[in-house]
Amino acid sequence: MVDPKPPPARVVWLFAEEDESLARELLRFSAVLARLGLIENWSPLDLLPGQAWDLALFEWVLRADVIMVLVSPDLVAEESRRVKVSLAAVAQARGVRRIRVVPVLLRASLLPDELSSLQVLPRDGKPIAGRRDRDEAFLEVIQGLQEVVAFRPNDSGRGGASLPRVTQEGARGLSGALRESLEPLTMQARPLNVNAIFRLDGPPSVTFVEPPQFPLLKLELGTMGTGLIVEGPSKIGKSTAIKRAMAALGVSEGQQIWWEGQAPPSLDEFRRTLDELLRAKQNTWLFIDDFHYLEDEGYRRTLAFRMKALADRDERHAKVTLIGINPLGGSLVQVMPDLAGRFRILRIDREKDWAGSTKIAELIVRGEQALNARFSRRDEFVVAAGGSFFIAQLLCNRAAARAGVFEPPPRTATIDLGPADVVSAIGTELAARYRAPLLDLAAYDESPPPRGAGLSLLWLLARSDDGFVALKEARLRFPMLRPAFDWLLGSNLTRCFREHPSLKGLLYFNRAAATLTMEDPQLKFYLRQLDWEEFAEASGHGHVSFHPQDGPIWPPTPQPPGVSPGAGRPGATDVAAARASAANGGGASRGAPAAHAEGGRAAKARRVLHLSDLHFATADQATVAYAQLAADLRQQGVERLDALLASGDLVNRATPSEYDAARLFLEQLMSGFSLAPRRIVLVPGNHDVSWTLSEAAYSLHKRSRYGGELKEGAFIEHGPDIVEVRDEEAYRRRFQPFADFYRQITGDEYPLDYNEQGLFADLSDAGLVVLGLNSAWQIDHHYRDRASIHMGALSRALLKLGPPDDRLRVAMFHHPLSGGEDSRIRDDSFLQQLAVHGFRLVVHGHVHKADAGLYRYDRSAGGRRLDIITAGTFGAPVREWVPGYPLQYNLLLVDEQRVTVETRCRREVNGAWEPDAIWRQGPGQDPLPRYHVER
Numbered sequence: 001m002v003d004p005k006p007p008p009a010r011v012v013w014l015f016a017e018e019d020e021s022l023a024r025e026l027l028r029f030s031a032v033l034a035r036l037g038l039i040e041n042w043s044p045l046d047l048l049p050g051q052a053w054d055l056a057l058f059e060w061v062l063r064a065d066v067i068m069v070l071v072s073p074d075l076v077a078e079e080s081r082r083v084k085v086s087l088a089a090v091a092q093a094r095g096v097r098r099i100r101v102v103p104v105l106l107r108a109s110l111l112p113d114e115l116s117s118l119q120v121l122p123r124d125g126k127p128i129a130g131r132r133d134r135d136e137a138f139l140e141v142i143q144g145l146q147e148v149v150a151f152r153p154n155d156s157g158r159g160g161a162s163l164p165r166v167t168q169e170g171a172r173g174l175s176g177a178l179r180e181s182l183e184p185l186t187m188q189a190r191p192l193n194v195n196a197i198f199r200l201d202g203p204p205s206v207t208f209v210e211p212p213q214f215p216l217l218k219l220e221l222g223t224m225g226t227g228l229i230v231e232g233p234s235k236i237g238k239s240t241a242i243k244r245a246m247a248a249l250g251v252s253e254g255q256q257i258w259w260e261g262q263a264p265p266s267l268d269e270f271r272r273t274l275d276e277l278l279r280a281k282q283n284t285w286l287f288i289d290d291f292h293y294l295e296d297e298g299y300r301r302t303l304a305f306r307m308k309a310l311a312d313r314d315e316r317h318a319k320v321t322l323i324g325i326n327p328l329g330g331s332l333v334q335v336m337p338d339l340a341g342r343f344r345i346l347r348i349d350r351e352k353d354w355a356g357s358t359k360i361a362e363l364i365v366r367g368e369q370a371l372n373a374r375f376s377r378r379d380e381f382v383v384a385a386g387g388s389f390f391i392a393q394l395l396c397n398r399a400a401a402r403a404g405v406f407e408p409p410p411r412t413a414t415i416d417l418g419p420a421d422v423v424s425a426i427g428t429e430l431a432a433r434y435r436a437p438l439l440d441l442a443a444y445d446e447s448p449p450p451r452g453a454g455l456s457l458l459w460l461l462a463r464s465d466d467g468f469v470a471l472k473e474a475r476l477r478f479p480m481l482r483p484a485f486d487w488l489l490g491s492n493l494t495r496c497f498r499e500h501p502s503l504k505g506l507l508y509f510n511r512a513a514a515t516l517t518m519e520d521p522q523l524k525f526y527l528r529q530l531d532w533e534e535f536a537e538a539s540g541h542g543h544v545s546f547h548p549q550d551g552p553i554w555p556p557t558p559q560p561p562g563v564s565p566g567a568g569r570p571g572a573t574d575v576a577a578a579r580a581s582a583a584n585g586g587g588a589s590r591g592a593p594a595a596h597a598e599g600g601r602a603a604k605a606r607r608v609l610h611l612s613d614l615h616f617a618t619a620d621q622a623t624v625a626y627a628q629l630a631a632d633l634r635q636q637g638v639e640r641l642d643a644l645l646a647s648g649d650l651v652n653r654a655t656p657s658e659y660d661a662a663r664l665f666l667e668q669l670m671s672g673f674s675l676a677p678r679r680i681v682l683v684p685g686n687h688d689v690s691w692t693l694s695e696a697a698y699s700l701h702k703r704s705r706y707g708g709e710l711k712e713g714a715f716i717e718h719g720p721d722i723v724e725v726r727d728e729e730a731y732r733r734r735f736q737p738f739a740d741f742y743r744q745i746t747g748d749e750y751p752l753d754y755n756e757q758g759l760f761a762d763l764s765d766a767g768l769v770v771l772g773l774n775s776a777w778q779i780d781h782h783y784r785d786r787a788s789i790h791m792g793a794l795s796r797a798l799l800k801l802g803p804p805d806d807r808l809r810v811a812m813f814h815h816p817l818s819g820g821e822d823s824r825i826r827d828d829s830f831l832q833q834l835a836v837h838g839f840r841l842v843v844h845g846h847v848h849k850a851d852a853g854l855y856r857y858d859r860s861a862g863g864r865r866l867d868i869i870t871a872g873t874f875g876a877p878v879r880e881w882v883p884g885y886p887l888q889y890n891l892l893l894v895d896e897q898r899v900t901v902e903t904r905c906r907r908e909v910n911g912a913w914e915p916d917a918i919w920r921q922g923p924g925q926d927p928l929p930r931y932h933v934e935r
Contacts, residue, residue, distance in 0.1 A: 008034075009149040012060050013043035015070035015106075018676045020045075021747025022106050022128065023070055029138045030145065038149055039066075066100045066148055068141075069115060072107040073674045100148050100379065104128070104141050108549040108671045117420040121145075123386040124465065125528070127549065130626075130668035132619045133660070134744075144383055147357045151379040193407050197370045198397035200390075203240035206370045207393065209363045211241055211348055218245045220344055224283060225316030227307045227343030230323045233467040234519040237389055238323050238348050239289055246285070255283060261290035261324070267298055274306040277318035284318050292324040292508060292517075311342035325508060325517050326468045349387075349466070360385045360392050367396055372408035375399070377418040384419035390521040398422040423529060430526040437502040442539035444496045445484050452554055453484035454496075455541050457516055459551045461507075462527035468517035477627045479912040480554050489514060545634075549672045550627070553634040605893035605900070606766045607638055612647040612814070612845025612889075613873035614665070615687065617658055622665035625875055629889070630672050632904060632913035636891070641673040642766035647845040647871060648685025648776070648814030650741070654734075655690075659741040666745055677746050681761045683772040685814035685846060686779050686787075686823065688738045694780040697731040698724045716782055734780065754790045758797030767894055768808050771797055771839070775813035775825060785823035787815035789830045804838030808894060808935060812843045817868065818853065831855050835864045840935060841899065842866050848873040849885035850903050850916065852931060867933045869901055888916060899933040 011030070015023045023043065033039045042060045061067060069075075103115040105122065107129045121144040122128065128137040197206050211217075220228050221242070230238050246256060257273065264270060277284060288294065288303075307320050326347075360382050368374055375381060375396065385392035399417045400406075402425065442455040456478050460469040471493075475485040488496075494511060497503050508517045518524055532546040544552045616622050633641075644666075651658035669675060698716070703723050716724040732752040742750035751757055757774040773793060778786040817828045823846065834842070835857035842855070853868035872888030873881070881887075887906040892899055905916035915929030 008037055008040045009065040010060070010063055011039045011041050011066045011068060011145065011149075012064040013041065013068045013070065014057075015043070016072060016074040018074035018678070019070055019072050019106050021677055024747075026068075026070070026104070026138055026141060029142045033142065033146060033149070038146065062099075064099055066102060066145065068102050068104055068145065070104050070106050071109050071111060071115065071120070073109045074107075074676060076109050076112050102144065102148060102383075107674070110548070119380055119384045119419055121383065123383060124463075126463070127671040128667075130549065130664070130671035132623070132664045134663065134667065143357060147361070147382050148379045151361055151382060192370055194371060194397055194400045194405065197367050198393045198400065200394060200397060203237070203243075204389075204393065207363045207366045208237075208240065208244065209359050209366070209389065210244070211237065211389075212359060213346060213348055214241060214245065217241060217346060217348075218248055220346055221245055221285070221319070221321070222249055224319050225313060226311050226319070228319065228321040229343055229345045230321060230348060231326055231345060232348040233517075233521055233524075234325050236348055236521065239287075241348060242287065242321070242323070251283075251285065255285060257284065257286045259286070259288045261288055261293035264288075264294055264299060267296075267302070270299060271302050274302065274320075277320070278306060278310060278313075280317040282317055286318070286320045287323060288321070289323045291322040292510065295511075308342055325519060326466050327510075327513060327515060327517075357382055357387065360387065360389065363389060363392055364396060367393075370408070371400060371405060371413075372411075373400060373405050373413040373415055376414055376416050380418045388521060391525055394426065394522065394525070395419050395422060398426055427526065427529045430522055434506065434523060434526050437500060437506060439535075439539050440500040441496060441503060441507070442535070442541070444492075444500075445488060450481055450484055450554065452478070452541055452544060452552065453481050453488050455536055455539060455544070456481060456552055456554075458527065459532065459546075461516065461518055462524065462530065463551070467524065468515050471514045471516065476624045476910055478552075478554065478631065479628055479910060480631060482910075482912075547630070547634065547639075547672065549668075550630045550634075553631065555635060605895045606642040606768070607640070608643045608645060608766070608768065608892040608894060609633075609641050609669075610645045610647070610843055610869065610871050610890040610892055611874045612871040613649040613685070613687075613848060614646070614662065614875045615649060615652050615873065615877065616661040616665060616875060617652050619661045619664050621875070622661040623668070626665050626668040626672070628906070628913060629669070633673070633891075636902070638891070639673070641669075641675045641679075642894075643679045643681065643761075643763050643768060643770070644669065644675060645770065645810070645812055645843055646680070646682050647812050647843055648683050649687040649845065649873075650682070650685070650738075652687055653691065654688055654737045656737065656740075659737055663741060663744055678761070679763060679766070680745055681770045681772050681812060682742055682745065683812055683814055684735060684738045684774055684776050686776045686784065688735070689776055689779055690734045690737050691781045693734040693736065694731070697726045697734065697780075698782075699727070700724050713778070713783070713786075731780070735774075755792040755796060757790060758793035760797060760801065764807060767806070767896075768810060769801070770810045770812060771801075773797075773811065773813040775815040775844075779823075787823045787825050788827060789813065789825060791830065794830055794833060798833060798837050801837060808841065808899070809837070809839040810841045810843060811839050811866075814844055815846050816844055816870065817842075817855075828855075831866055832857060835866055839866060841933065842868045843871065843890075844868070845871050845873070848876060848881065850888050850890070850905075850918065852901070852919075867899075869933075872905070886916075889913075896935070898935055900930055901933065902930045904929070 013023060013027065024045070027041060027043065027045075030039065030041060034041055042064075044057070047056060101115065101118060103111055103118055103120045105120050105125065105127045108127045111118075111120070121141045122137050123140070123144070126137075128134060128141070131137045192206065199205070199207070217230070220226075230242060232238050259265065265273070273286070277286060294300065303320070310316060310318055310320065326349075361378070364375060364378055364381055368378075381392060381395055381399075384395055399415055399419075399422050402422055403413070403415045403417055405413045405415060438458060442458060445451055445453045453474075457469060457471070457474055460474055460477065461467075471485055471489055475482055475489075478485075493509055493516075497507075497509055506518070506520050506523055508519050509515075510517065532552070536542065536544050536546070536552070541552075544554055546552055614625075616625075646666075650662045666680065670677070670680070700718070701723055703710075703721050706723060706725065708725065710723065710725065714726055714728070718724060732754070735750070735752055739750035739752060742748070750759075754774070754777045757777060759772045761768075761770040761772065763770060773789055775787050775789055777790050777793075778788055811834050813825075816824045817831070818824060831842070835855070847870060849870070850872045851868075851870035853870070855866040855868060857864040857866070869890065869892075871890045872885055874887060874889050876887070886908075889904050891902040891904065893902065903916040903918065904913045906913050917927045917929040919929070919931045920927050
């Protein structure tokens, strides 16, 4: 019997110091497991002052049941003794059979050798930073930890909680549905082999497990009249689950009609059967499997009319259920709008939550009982399956076969192989089946320039959680390939499937919804293991490189002959090209390279991204914005950013959902460009002020009865006797949504006290120190243009800064200092203090157009001065674009002698970024997309 109270698993968390803020959040999520008595946590945060940490770390690692290694570029590249000792301890722990090592991918990084063969969390291999919902990713990691703890081997020496082999006697010790489902396995009379137990074709019998949606499926199948759509990836078990549910409902086979979408009856028989359903006096069910293949308009119109009539009747004795792959429900409404509201959609998909993982474990346990074998690394198979019943069957089947367990042996066999031991063999087998047809699709768009749409679609499919990709979304994801996607959408993708019939059964193209869906679940497994660089070259796309997070990095589209990259609307160019041009004499002072040459060798420049007025509203907007920016940065040769300066207006209305979108964007940027949280500097703008909280801070009073002091600027008069007075403490909380966002991104608190809103970011390794100031501290729904710098915050910050040093000093706030803006900072005398304290640059936004200015404190030739760099809007809606000024951002390249400001623009909402050649060079010279600031 299973010990009802196993001891808590000892869990050790290892991470780089750079990732401490993310580690703390994970530990906070894991606290629920600790409170339940399931785990006992230890991490370097538990070390005491003066404690011999390396000895303590080794002691805990070797006593651990589970080691959670939080992987990031800082962990892999870190040269500190702590990280070296941690990885050495992990390597030693992996030699202890009972210890489970689980890599957790915090930020995009290659796994160190000690971890390269292990299954990572999150299961899809995507870093936690950059997720649309980071909390969901944290929860998935904790659920994965719970799986490892619950199904850890029972030879741990501490009474592990793994399920034992079930006999007729032992089954009585289990409880509930699991006991009932396992008992039939103890009475198997006929001999089975591994292919019959872990089936890879046809519906499973021995290892069938009710999906978590099974109760809802029975409810919907028992509700007559209303149509039902059961959608999900192919071979996920939709039809099998339906047949099991019908049996559980007691419905005989004589009451069921099953048709295949690929081989329907004649249209006359189709109509006749549906009409009989309308007249039925006893309950009858019609199922159309693989409905997505039933594309004939005659069939679909007939079906839509009868399903609508059936759903609208008072007395109903029939039900129509359509079964197909994602996204069947959405595409059905597009072609049959009359059905809207008259059917339900139930998705049977891979199981992502704890309940689903328990089902995967149950499947494996069923197979173990039938095969008379035990997987010693069962927990790794649960994680590697990623919620897919089919992948669990595939991995277990191949592991058992490789271990030589083809049939149940007389004595229980122990299989010590894990998922990583069989992945390469499976990949070789699948390559023989899939490589040739997929190469046909990847190479099919070679006629129209630019090339690459087919290859990009395959990469997006590999990353898709739902098993499908919409071509119109892919078109936004890769704007430089828009002509190629348009070519595919113009009936050429349909022609590709017609000319290459081997694609049928692997992929399905829904013309109405313009979606490409994987039909074979093994295909996703194959794509996830694919060497994309090699595959791209084999398909004729040797000119593309791949980023582990962002996928294909397509080079810029060549300009037509005779078009100058620096004139008019410039074509895409990169920093390397600019450097080469300048190094050869092309504009030594104003058009010089981003990092100028010294002695024939270019000096290394630090890359600082300056964004302003992002105005994020939705997660989809953030994802597209990141994809387009990442593509443009990489076209310029930028693979890593040294810092990000975001000068306000990150969102539109300061709502939590908008900040979730902004967080998604920044985390994707952090993950894709190795940007640590401490290298991000954020300041609020007027759109980062919550109008809702601002309004709540004001209350109406009769002047004659108000006993408090009426301070200038802190109240509003409404006639002679009514005043609206604000509560100062509540008023400060209008910055709380921004402060919450600030903490999520940087790990630090953003003070609501105005005196403390002058925050330094010490970026010494990038040669910078940045002072962030809140120029919106006096702004609210009444005073929308009251921009200023709080002198108390500035003075406190400057006192902490100390005397000037070799670092470039940069001040950042949101509002402009001059111009026609009503919301400009009218008192700019604070610039004197910045100049005296050695600041060289001021960066801001708000005006939605790129600009440059100069403030001179000393009039001498080499006197103190501040160059003012203005970024345009990165993401404002079209209605807020300044006429003639597109979307824009700045890339600052900082070396020891100068700062080069590369300006980039996007002239169309869904277009690609390109150089913004607006900086005039003199009479007769073309403007350039960059200018320089001497240090």
